[in-house]
Amino acid sequence: MIYELKKLFQRKELWIVLGLTLLAILLLVLRDRSSLADAGSNSQKTAAYYDYSPEEALPLIERELEQLGSSASDINSSHYHDWRVLYHMRDLAKDFISANKNDPNVIRQMYNEMNTADSDFARRDLAHAIKLYNRVRNYKLADASSMEYFLLLLEQGGYFHYLYLLVLCTMLSPLFSAEYESGMYQILFSSKKGKAGLFRKKICGGLLCVVLFAFLYTAFTFLLSWFWHGMNIRMLSAALQSSALFRNCPYALTFLDYALLVFAMRAVIGAFVLALTALVSCFCKKNVTVFVFSGITAAVPILIAKLFENVPAVQTVQNRLGIMQLSYLSNYLTEYNTVNVFGFPIGQFLLSVLCTCLLTAFLLSAAYAFWTRDTRHRRI
Amino acid sequence: MLQFKELTKQYGNFTALDRFTVDLESGIYALLGPNGAGKSTMMNILVGLIAPTNGCIYYDGTDISKMDDKFRDIIGYMPQYPGFYPNFTAMDLMRYMAQMKGIPRKDAEKRCLKLLESVNLTEKKDAKIGSFSGGMRQRLGLAQALINDPKILILDEPTAGLDPKERVRFRNMVRRLSDQITVIFCTHIVSDIETIAKEILLIHHGKLLKKAAIPELVEEMQGKVWEVLPDQDGIEHLLDEYPRSSLVSRNMQTAVRIVNDTKPHPDAVSCKPLLEDVYLYMFGDDAS
Numbered sequence: 001m002i003y004e005l006k007k008l009f010q011r012k013e014l015w016i017v018l019g020l021t022l023l024a025i026l027l028l029v030l031r032d033r034s035s036l037a038d039a040g041s042n043s044q045k046t047a048a049y050y051d052y053s054p055e056e057a058l059p060l061i062e063r064e065l066e067q068l069g070s071s072a073s074d075i076n077s078s079h080y081h082d083w084r085v086l087y088h089m090r091d092l093a094k095d096f097i098s099a100n101k102n103d104p105n106v107i108r109q110m111y112n113e114m115n116t117a118d119s120d121f122a123r124r125d126l127a128h129a130i131k132l133y134n135r136v137r138n139y140k141l142a143d144a145s146s147m148e149y150f151l152l153l154l155e156q157g158g159y160f161h162y163l164y165l166l167v168l169c170t171m172l173s174p175l176f177s178a179e180y181e182s183g184m185y186q187i188l189f190s191s192k193k194g195k196a197g198l199f200r201k202k203i204c205g206g207l208l209c210v211v212l213f214a215f216l217y218t219a220f221t222f223l224l225s226w227f228w229h230g231m232n233i234r235m236l237s238a239a240l241q242s243s244a245l246f247r248n249c250p251y252a253l254t255f256l257d258y259a260l261l262v263f264a265m266r267a268v269i270g271a272f273v274l275a276l277t278a279l280v281s282c283f284c285k286k287n288v289t290v291f292v293f294s295g296i297t298a299a300v301p302i303l304i305a306k307l308f309e310n311v312p313a314v315q316t317v318q319n320r321l322g323i324m325q326l327s328y329l330s331n332y333l334t335e336y337n338t339v340n341v342f343g344f345p346i347g348q349f350l351l352s353v354l355c356t357c358l359l360t361a362f363l364l365s366a367a368y369a370f371w372t373r374d375t376r377h378r379r380i
Numbered sequence: 381m382l383q384f385k386e387l388t389k390q391y392g393n394f395t396a397l398d399r400f401t402v403d404l405e406s407g408i409y410a411l412l413g414p415n416g417a418g419k420s421t422m423m424n425i426l427v428g429l430i431a432p433t434n435g436c437i438y439y440d441g442t443d444i445s446k447m448d449d450k451f452r453d454i455i456g457y458m459p460q461y462p463g464f465y466p467n468f469t470a471m472d473l474m475r476y477m478a479q480m481k482g483i484p485r486k487d488a489e490k491r492c493l494k495l496l497e498s499v500n501l502t503e504k505k506d507a508k509i510g511s512f513s514g515g516m517r518q519r520l521g522l523a524q525a526l527i528n529d530p531k532i533l534i535l536d537e538p539t540a541g542l543d544p545k546e547r548v549r550f551r552n553m554v555r556r557l558s559d560q561i562t563v564i565f566c567t568h569i570v571s572d573i574e575t576i577a578k579e580i581l582l583i584h585h586g587k588l589l590k591k592a593a594i595p596e597l598v599e600e601m602q603g604k605v606w607e608v609l610p611d612q613d614g615i616e617h618l619l620d621e622y623p624r625s626s627l628v629s630r631n632m633q634t635a636v637r638i639v640n641d642t643k644p645h646p647d648a649v650s651c652k653p654l655l656e657d658v659y660l661y662m663f664g665d666d667a668s
Contacts, residue, residue: 003476010467183463187524190427191480192453198480 004205007178008171017170021163022220028160029153029224050142054093057141061090089141091244096144099241143235144242147255150225151243154218154262155330164217164266165298168273171213173291175206175274176281176371195372203278203364210270218263240333249333258329265326268356273298275363282370326352381405382532382562387435389421389586396421398586399435407578408558411566414663418586419566420460423534426564427457439532453482456530460537462521466510470501470520473509474527481528488527495523498553500546514541522550526557533563539572551576570656580655582662589662594655601653601661606638608645618645624660 008014049057068083179185179198189195226233236256240246246258253261277294284290332349382404389397397418411419424430426437426444428451437444444451464473471492478488496505499519504512512520518541525533535554539547554563555576565573573580580597582589590597607630610618615636619625624639637651638644639660 003472003479006468006472007465010465178465181463182465183459183461184465186427186429186459187457187462187477188480189429190452190455190457191477192449192482192528193480194428194449194452197449 001201001205001208004175004202005209008175008205008209011174011178014167014170017167021167024163025160025220025224029228049089050145051140053139054096054141054144058090058093058097061086061093065090089145092144092148093141095244095247096139096141096238096242099239099243099247139235139238144238146225147235147238148243149228150222150255151245151258153221153224154259155245155328161302162299164269165273165295165302167213168210168270169277169291169295169298171209172206172274172277173281173294174287175202175277177285177287177290180285181287196368199278199368199371203274206274206278207271210274211267214263214266214270217266218259222259245330246334251333253333258333261329265329265353268353268360269326272356272360272363275360275367278367279363279370282367326356381438381440383438384422385436385438387422387425387437388433389418389425389430390433395586397425397432400583400586400588402581402588402591404562404564406558406560406562408554408563408565408573408576410573410577410580411564411583412568412570412573412580412659412662413583417583417663419583420536421586422583423457423536423564423566426532427455427534428452453528454531456525456528456533458518458521458525458533458535458538460540462517462524464509464517464520466508468509469506470496470509470512470523471505473520474524477524477527483528491527495526496520498526499523500549515543515546518542519546519550522553531561533557533561534566535563536566537568538565539567539569547572570654570659574655580658582658584663597658598653598655601639601657603650604639604641604661605651605653605657606640606644606648607635607651608638608648609633609635610645610647626656626660 049061052060065083065086068086174181179188188198191197193201236259237254240249240251240253240255240258242255273294276297277290280290280293280297284293332352384400384402384404387397387400388395400418400422411422413419421430425432428444439447439451439454468476474492474496475488478492479485483491493502493505496502499522501516501519501523504516509517509520518538522535522538525535533554538554539550542550551572554565557563558576558578565577567573574594577594579591579593581591592600607628608614608618609630615627615634618636618638619627622636622638622640622644626637628635628637637657638648639657643650
């Protein structure tokens with residue numbers, strides 16, 4: 001298996017594409033950052049609030065906003081920037097406080113609710129929320145702000161999806177086709193392990209590659225947040241609802257849980273691309289052809305999603321059955337689902353994962369059948 | 381013993397191998413035939429790269445299709461132009477092949493080093509294959525084919541790209557191995573097999589024309605090989621008239637060597653046949 005990885009990672013094309021991808025990500029991040037980083041960077045007065053805890057900062061921010069005026073029309077152009085930043089900070093503080101229940105009275109109430117809760121899910125949820133509260137007591141508003149940025153990077157769709165697919169397809173397309181291009185297939189197929197053994201080795205190597213890449217991609221996001229926004233690593237244990245994007249999330253998840261879920265889903269998507277590449281390689285022996293075919297096939301679901309983003313019925317079907325949709329976790333995490341599995345409302349999410357895994361298994365089985373078909377010495 | 385029974389391979393209407401039947405024991409068997417004769421098809425079926433349309437191959441009485449990986453475990457295959465991974469070192473490739481051939485890790489390392497030494501590549505064991513010359517690749521190809529101590533060694537044009545010294549070394553090595561194993565040696569270079577082959581298999585249009593030892597084949601050619609010393613115009617005329625002819629140097633003069641059943645020229649003298657003459661005689665126009 002290690003040699004399969006070696007074969008893949010020793011290709012110059014992969015490193016060139018990886019380098020270009022990193023560059024593209026940095027450029028996209030810089031573009032996004034210019035809008036987000038406004039908060040607290042220009043005004044010393046507003047920047048000071050980031051050093052307070054959300055509970056301390058909230059009344060100060062509200063008083064400041066009152067002084068500036070209640071609506072955009074009251075604001076003159078010189079104060080407009082401060083007003084915008086303060087509004088953002090106020091929402092951030094409110095979300096953080098409500099998500100992490102940083103009010104002793106609320107916690108007391110939660111303990112009471114937990115004892116009287118009528119479902120296992122509600123009891124587990126409350127117990128988890130109390131645990132989170134105990135962890136995030138000393139966090140500052142700046143921490144919440146950096147986590148917002150971290151989430152923004154993790155939730156990035158569009159270009160980030162295409163870049164992720166680009167690297168995956170570049171990395172995986174030579175997995176099988178390289179043997180034909182180099183002419184090694186003759187030697188390998190006639191070895192003891194034969195086609196079947198080689199297929200297994202390649203799939204295991206490919207999976208390891210996919211998991212590694214999904215992990216590095218997620219870790220890279222974390223590094224970017226840490227480097228540019230000084231993200232506090234302890235903030236990973238804050239409630240996901242601290243972010244405006246996940247305000248309505250019904251699950252008691254932390255930012256770390258969310259990052260791990262994103263990593264896992266990226267690995268699932270990577271496994272699907274691997275299976276697709278394996279199947280395409282059975283018919284196309286050239287690396288470029290495999291790259292183009294598998295790339296286009298994997299990109300189609302994203303294009304369809306983009307095309308029907310304003311059609312709720314199509315979006316619902318895609319969220320349930322879509323493959324690339326798995327990396328838009330906010331689709332699954334921000335709304336309650338009516339289907340309960342073992343006391344958790346995770347039906348829709350599980351259905352999507354199951355669909356992708358089944359499709360991956362089907363593609364792999366088909367690829368295996370095609371790949372090994374000539375080793376059987378058929379007699380007519 | 382390796383037995384080919386009525387082995388047939390068809391691609392649509394084209395018959396690449398036509399009821400090919402032969403028995404092979406230990407020793408070197410040279411496969412001779414023009415391009416498209418069916419040699420590669422026969423070897424590809426033997427190593428399991430393609431399936432026969434009809435017929436079977438038996439090893440010690442067992443159908444190899446039923447032996448599956450047990451059969452692959454006893455063969456070593458060196459294809460015509462072994463294309464290796466250019467970024468792998470020679471040692472990487474040997475270790476990888478040892479793994480693919482199911483050799484335990486503890487034995488693999490020693491075996492890899494020993495084989496690289498036997499093909500004179502010890503000094504280059506950590507060099508990238510991309511930097512290897514054609515001859516070095518051929519030698520590495522042989523080393524990987526031998527890594528599992530094969531009982532059947534299949535060599536497809538193994539000496540292509542080797543210099544004379546390497547060629548002799550290669551021949552000696554194969555000769556030493558052939559005492560215990562069956563070597564199927566496919567080549568166009570007649571001199572490579574002239575001194576080491578136990579028997580020659582002559583294949584044409586997918587059919588086995590003849591299987592015989594070299595002396596026997598050469599003996600049959602007695603009285604069919606001629607040499608003439610004509611003038612310049614005569615040379616061109618003879619080469620045109622007899623496609624199975626070649627130019628040779630005799631006493632600072634150019635002679636025409638002709639393979640023909642009857643005396644081609646009044647001045648022609650009969651001469652001692654060689655294996656190359658057998659090849660020209662059997663494959664006629666195709667050989668040229």
